[in-house]
Amino acid sequence: MKKRIVLVVTALTIVALLVGASAVMAAKPQNSGSGKDVIALSNGFPSGQHFNLNIHGKDPETFTCDATPGGKSVFVAEYGASTIQYVSNKKASVYDLTVLDPCAMPEPYGDGVAKVQLPYKVMVDGTPTPAGGYYVFARILAKPNNGKLEPASNIILYPNTVVEACNDTDPPNPGFGNYTECPEDPELMLGLVVGNNLYVPDPDEQVLRRFEDPTAKGKGKSKAVDITRLFVYTGWVVDATLDANDDGIIDINDVPVADYGEAMAGENRDYNNDGVEDEADVEAWLTDMAALDPAMAWYFANEWIFNIADLVITEQGLINDGTKLVQLRFYPVVTTTFGSHIVVVKDAPADTLGEVAFGFDPSYGSDFSLKHGETKDSGALEAGTYTLTEILPAGWDLGYIEFVDLDPSTTNVVTDETAEINLAPGETVRVIFHNVPAS
Template sequence: MKRKGLLGFSLILVSMLLLIGTSPVMAAKPDGSDGTRDVIAMSNGFPSGEHYNLNIHGKKADYVGDSTPGGSSVFILEYGQSTIQYVTNRKASLAELYVLDPLAEAFDGDPAKVQLPYEAAGYYVFGRILGKPNNGNVEPASSIILYPNRVVGAWNDTDPADPDFPTYTDGSLLPLGLIVGPNLYTAEPEGYVRFDPSSTPGKGKSKATDITELFTYTGWVIDSVLDTSGPEGEPDGIIDTYDIPLGDYDVDATTDPSQDYNNDGVLNGADVEAWLTDMAALATPTAWYYAEEWILNIADLVITEQGLENDGTKLLQIRFYPVDTTEFIP
């Protein structure tokens, strides 16, 4: 029986999360303090630099498409909900965006799937509607909602390294994956971005929108070796107080060992946070905390899933700009 690569994760979060000093952080986006946001507003909304294009085509429910991998286009429902998965393998030699499955689940039973080359600093992501909305009719305006990405699988290479690891685009041939916590990064209060070309109805173009936040992760990633117990005394795919090793945390030989890791007299999520913080500080860490990280960089192989809700959009173009080579110019 195959074991799922991504396990559930449950933590009672304390009000202030501890940031690990050595945690990788995505390069800061322009915040307008140096005029960069004004520069974008005066242009078509896109920054300048090398980028990868992904064309998302809206199709009728009876569309019969070619499922052959390749190219830079995927096909979703023109009206209704669809899903796109994104994959990055840190050890792959991929040099271009590559579509692994061009058809969303309405057409072949599973999500469309896109592989992106690994970029250490991540990407800026922008998107805009192209093509005449609703066949050129002014009303109603076409729109599409994109929800934040969520991690559905994460794996690190083995030690010694698996020679086949660079070829993997899913975890079906890999051992138990990493435990990924809830994403503490809030993309927007509504949790989505709406593309609505109402400013240019019928003309086929809208200004690009920065949607990088929908590809951002803040939270814990944990090696499954730390999942040692649960309510039934067996590993359960959840990191909680059951997994904290018994120890003499109060440094008092007259008391019994306990799981009160921070020795405050209360066993709760704060003990889990303190324990994971120490596990992240080891010479060979078994836990990692990420703050505003490009979501596809939290492990050697990561698969995320993004929901889309389309209302008449024929073509949505997404551009992925490597942070290291992108400029914001007039």
């Protein structure tokens, strides 16, 4: 039986990410087998091994949803809000995407929540192998708005948040792999407090549209778009035993009281001894907890969201406006090889009209310029090290450079206005240049 779980969040400041939309999954791999070259197909999907799921928009007044687990589909409201929970268990002997509950019909027709299990491992040449995460693509199909000549249908897909996470016990709980929810008995799992995954998505990036031209009428086709960025997590994950007041939040009230030095007299929570009890003390304390053996806190940056614990449940809201069918494909990282890409993003929110052009000098191609909100894809590159230098227009300074890099084996470096990007085979690194008016 599925259940909605109240999200436990830390009060820590978490790095904001620019992300796109997301969706759900289920069923059996297509084009199975490893080592295939991945090419871009005309419909926007890559080629190669993948799992499929169809998200069907239905009228809850006329559609009766069968809640039997299985199949390749989930059912959401044709108009309005629905929710999908995703669960992944590292210890599970599950190698296919599995629909646990296909029904996300809103009240009073249902509880508005579907649930789908995403396998942590996939079969590679007959051997269960960690998938390494997935590349996720989505595309709208079927006739919009029941085929009527009305504006293009669309669906807004919101970023994932973690609603529950736990780890297996030590020694291992032999039944842990069977769980699709964290057990309530603390003897059967190790509880965790997870921070809220804070995104700042561009509104246009959250919307999947039926047509290439949003103003088009009648039949039309849309191309698949990469929505992988929805499934990354940045922030702390903390052993629940550090939650001193057991309120489900890690904040200054959980920092141990002690005499940390001369900055504040007597016992206090000024962990970093700077004279102020604030979030900096929480960060310093958790950093020390992460250095323990065994660790009691873990910081993740741009991590595949289901890697942050042994069992993770996420929740994604969506708002549908007439979409009848969304097709999703999940490509295991371990069996998928793309050309490497550098995607440059310009962020200069003070330029409210988007009139200022910022120049860029890349080592991998010709110079180009971007205005606020624009992006530039390098195209397919060989793995290796590349540099990218921003050429500042008059009246502007570089605030900072941010990397969205899902490959922990590579590192990136910033020197003044130059970013050094180390690309692994098939990796895509987003480089976000944040600019501010000159002081």
